[in-house]
Amino acid sequence: MRLEFVENGPIRVEGKRFVVRxxxxxxxxxxxxxxxxxxxxxxxxPLCDGTHARIGFQAPGGVLEVEEGD
Incomplete structure (x- = not known):
């Protein structure tokens, strides 16, 4: 699983099928x-609607990768 923390923006999650509860x-x-x-x-x-751009949200970007172990 890969999470991308977009600079001044949302967290992007890559996948195929998401169940949001x-x-x-x-x-x-x-x-x-x-x-x-x-x-x-x-x-x-918990989904992003773009509000971060309107309110001037600031945070650094980054990546978190989760690797499945044995």
Missing amino acids: VGEREEVLERPRLSLCRCGGSGKK
Whole structure:
């Protein structure tokens, strides 16, 4: 699994199928990439809706790769 922390933006997760559960709500998304809010301002949490750009969110970029071990 690979997570990309976009400079001044969301966390991008690469995959194929995502199941997003929030409270009683469950949504299945079939797509190659998902952007998660990290500014706290999204109206679609946990998904990013672009609010970070409007509010001037600032944070460094980076990558986290999770490798499956034996």
